[in-house]
Structure formats: C-alpha cells, structure tokens
Amino acid sequence: MQKTDKSLADEARRAAEERALAALVSQYASTLYRVAYSVLRNAADAEDAVQETFLRVLRHRETLCEVRDQRVWLIRIVWNVVLDRKRRMKTRPETDDVVELARVLPAEGLSAEERFAAAQHHARMLACVEQLPAKERQVMMLSAFEELSSVEIAAVIGITESSVRSRLFRARNLMAGLLDHARSLR
C-alpha cells in the first residue's frame, strides 16, 4: 500500500519533533536535574521530576517551535513540577537531608567525620532556608544557579525583575535574622 503525501509529511514532522526533543534532553537534562534536586533534595525524586518535565514537553511538542527561550521555558516547567511535588510531599526530616547531602556533596580530601560535619552544617543552612517565606525562598534558591540571570529568574517565577531583586534583598535580611536566632539557641 502506497503512503499518501499527508502521512509521509506527518511522519517527517514527527521525526523532526522527536529529534528536537532528544536535542533538548541532551542539552538541558543536567540543568533541569540540578534545579529539581535543589528543591526536592532527593536524587530519585529529582530524576522523576525531570522525566515528568520532558513528558509534558512531549505532549505539547507541536508548540516547541513557538518557544523563544527553550532553556528558561524548560526550567519554568521543571520548577512548577517540583513545587507541586514538594507541596504534596511530607516534610523531609533533617536527618534525611544530612545523609543525602553527605552522599552527594563533593568531599575530596575529607575524612568521614569531616564529611559528616560538613553535611550537618549544610543541612542546618538548608533548614534555615526552608523557614523563609515561600516567595523569598524561591528567589534565593534560583539565584544560586549561576546560569540564571535575574531577568530569567523573573521569567521562571512569573514576576518582574525588580520584584526578584527586592525579594532577594528581603530573603537575605530574613536569613540573617533566622541564623542569629539559631545561633542564640545553640
């Protein structure tokens, strides 16, 4: 049976879309994973979130050509996915964070004890970050990604650039207060 021109064109289009998607995966999978991990702080959960992000892209692949900045667009999708997952998840106990951080953080030249102490320190810092109001916390977390400018952070969250700056300023002030409070309790 001979294929019609329409079905051939459809197949060609589908193949092109799949190629474009594969290119997106190889280019941005790592960035998306790091964004997901910074919120979920669990390797398996972060990988699942990235997978879900690309599945969403696959479902809307017809619109891929209309996207102007694919990197920011993908980060925005993964950001929404991880926030949604985080909302549904129960709060992770701090001990889990310590174990996970000790496992993943780079530890060249550190003894096991030093490594655990460093993980504990980072877990304490992250616990303080968790206490920040959601808006301030989100901006602070995204600002840690060197590849994201304040304009891009604004695009990811859906606010203006000046709001990003003011939220970051507020986040730092609140963080200082929280750390002071934590220090006085110790």
Next chain:
Amino acid sequence: MNTGIRDQGSGVKAAEETLWLIARLHAPDGLEERLQENLRRAAPRASSWTAWLRPFNGWMQSAAMHAVAATAIVAVVVGGCWIVSSHLPAQSSMAVTAPLREVAPGDFSSAGAKRTPQTLDRPLVTAPVVAPPAKTAPHFKAKTGSKAKGLGAKGLRD
C-alpha cells in the same frame, strides 16, 4: 556592632554557599540515556493520546466555530434544566388545611373557636413596669394642672 553585621553577612553567605554547592552538583551518570529511553517508550502513547484531537485542531481555531460551540453548550445546559424542571411534580403547598369536623347533633361543638398555636417555646415573662421617679413629679404637676383647669388660675395661686 560591626562584628554583628559581619557575622550576619557571613551567615547569609554560608547559606548561599550551601545553595551554590547544591546548584553545582553533577547529574547522576546515565541520566540522559534513561530519559531518552523513557521518552522513546512514551512517544507512541503520547501521540495516540492526542491523535484523535488532531483533526479538530484547525477546525477549532476559527472564532465562528468557538461561538457555535459555546452556543451549543449553552443550549444543552438550558435544555437540560428545562427538561428536569418540567418533569418535576408540582410542589404541594406547605400549609395543611385542617379538615372540617362535622358536629353530630347532641355533640359538643367548638362554637366557632379557633385554636391558636403556641408560637413561643418559653413562657412569656412580663417585666414589671416601674415608672422612673424623676418623671413622676412633672407628670403629677401636669395632672394637677389639668385638674385645676376648672378652678382657674387664681385658685391655684391661692
């Protein structure tokens, strides 16, 4: 005070360093391959999900078709409501008329008296009316004045 500010700054910096550290973590090995593989497996399912919608894509783009679809939805909703309301039985009135009791000759009758239902649950307490003492004097004066009307102004003066 400067030390305090420096401490605060260093604390915030430490927290930001933790975030930077996490932001710079490497993705696990084989992540890309796993993602590609899963997407390859999910691709036919994703296309079959949306395939049946494709013929409508162009069709639903025009504003006229949007209007027609909206009108159809409104018509269905209104029609459905009308059908439901027209099939409902007529609601009986809430008040129930008491049947007339026929009085046989020789029986006691109510003599046309109607029963008034007790609408209050609690016994009616009537508060004793106490006239305020301040108002009694002028009232009394006025009363004497009205009584003294017949005597005339002169009698009062006396």
